[in-house]
Amino acid sequence: MPAAQDTHGPGVDLHLELSAVGGRRAVLIEALRAAVRDGRLAPGTRLPPYRSLAADLGIARNTVADAYAELVAEGWLTSRQGSGTRVADRVAAPAPRPVHPTAPPPLPYDLVQGKPDPGSFPRAAWLAAARRALTAAPHEAFGIGDPHGRIELRRALAEYLARVRGVRTTPDRIVVCSGAAHALRLLARVLGPAAPWAVEAYGLPFHRGLLAEAGVGTVPVAVDEDGARVAEIPRHARAVLLTPAHQFPTGGPLHPERRAGVLGWARDSGGLVIEDDYDGEFRYDRRPVGAVQGLDPERTVLIGSVSKSLSPTLRIGWMCLPSALVDPVVAAKGQREPYASATDQLTLADLLASGAYDQHVRRMRQRHRGRRDRLTAVLAERVPGVRVTGIAAGLHAVVELPPGTERSALAAAARYGVAVEGLASYRHADARGPAHPDGLVVGYATPPERLYGAALDALCAALTDRPAGRGAAAAS
Known part of the structure; x- marks a missing residue:
């Protein structure tokens, strides 16, 4: 059936699938129940006035009014003067199924490069x-x-x-x-x-x-x-x-x-x-x-x-x-x-x-520089064995690691809830010659300010809680 359109003032549209079998009142009641059960009509959703729904469906007004009254009595709907007829709050919609039920939950501290803080x-x-x-x-x-x-x-x-x-x-x-x-x-x-x-x-x-x-x-x-x-x-x-x-x-x-x-x-x-x-x-x-x-x-x-x-x-x-x-x-x-x-x-x-764009960029440049400075200062104090490079520009830094420790650092970061990437993942598969040192590509723009300090704490904890790789002793 087409969506109902209220011709008696401001209203809402409603799409219902009505069975061809059965009395019109019973069919309408079951269609409304099904829409609520399936979650298409969420708790609090306002339904069309019975006159406009009746006109759209081509059935008698009294049939729609009786259907609404029956569903109110059963607790599926509520009706109040001035508020119209709505889906009752106590009718719980089914929980949505996850799109990827096996996907791991996102890590709480996002230090992946290339993403500005959405709140900025x-x-x-x-x-x-x-x-x-x-x-x-x-x-x-x-x-x-x-x-x-x-x-x-x-x-x-x-x-x-x-x-x-x-x-x-x-x-x-x-x-x-x-x-x-x-x-x-x-x-x-x-x-x-x-x-x-x-x-x-x-x-x-x-x-x-x-x-x-x-x-x-x-x-x-x-x-x-x-x-x-x-x-x-x-x-x-x-x-x-x-x-x-x-x-x-x-x-x-x-x-x-x-x-x-x-x-x-x-x-x-x-x-x-x-x-x-x-x-x-x-x-x-x-x-x-x-x-x-x-x-x-x-x-x-x-x-x-x-x-x-x-x-x-x-x-x-x-x-x-x-x-x-x-x-x-x-x-x-x-x-x-x-x-x-x-x-x-x-x-x-x-x-x-x-000039508003210039003002925004200058403001963000100052913010990013402050975050970069916090990152380098915290690492220098708490993880003095690492070297931070690539910090003159951009939204990320490279934290160089002792040879053979990049994978263990990534695993430790995941354990501490830090989303971050390894430098090796950016290397071309056909590249020849010496590779850059092991390292993490740490983005410092994304976390909201309230989480940035905790994200740095988790990163430092991960960098100090991993097995030593070859050459680690010489680098320390």
Whole structure:
């Protein structure tokens, strides 16, 4: 049966499955009981007025009124003057079944990298920006979207990225997407699978995986304290994917000579430099490192998003493209933009143009720096045998461990309720040469403030309660 619609004033809709067998009153009563038993009508749910339900179901008003009265008498429903008829609170809905009954419960202390604290989202600033943006938006903004992205956001991004990251671009060379992963999928589709991409030997397995799904092979390039060893990039590679501002996850910016070197490789080979600017805004101990894209915009694609600075749920990212790639990327994206919400794009454009985004980033930079300092101070005091690296920028640090102890440290962290990742999990399966030291990749942005101290206590306890590995005695 269709949902009931109240034609006698404000009401609610209700979908009921009525049996074709039996009297109308009895059938209606059983349908309502079944809806309550199944949990489709939760305790406290308001039912439609009997007149509107009767009109929708095509039965007599008295039949519905009698059914309601019977269920009130049985305790399934309650009815009060001015409050309407509702499902009784004492009728318990069935407990929902777990989607993954065998999945382990989440650990209480989340120190996994790459996730800002959800509680830090600037709700008031976002709401004010949304109100301004929606008030000023043209009517066409609520129609079928432009696959390039809203022009308001592309203009705001061009100005912001030039000012903050040294990017050289124009609004017509920016394509809005739903994040870094979406950008990589589009680029993989445009560049094709004929030649592999070079990638840093340590990086996100997820990114390598999505390239593999697109049929694109990857060749690892070793990294050290100066970033990727760009001299090792194969000449036949179609592109190289780098994190120059802050190598992920080992830390450290790409050395200026290597910046020049990778652009030389691109000019000589005809390859493309793909720059993942995943946390370029969060630098603490030195001046910001400009984007490689600003040195050669025609040979570099810069990828950015708001997943670290605002929230990954916004699903807004961007690509600053060489002029020759704009049309192919837009064609690959498709004419019906199904990804980034136009209203969110308009809101972010206002946030950038008004300066509220800058204010939020500065506030978060100060907060993250304070958390990083607490992490390093606590570890230095309580676990003096470890070395903390990669802390000049970003939302995580690498806690280096004695050789052979990474697995035991991860196991101990789980015992103490700490969700954290090992450095080895980021290493490319085909990487050759010496690996980085054993270590944990510790994110310090996610826990709410009330839990951060306890999370650090649990981490320290885990690091001091594990079997010694080979070399541990020498490191202590």
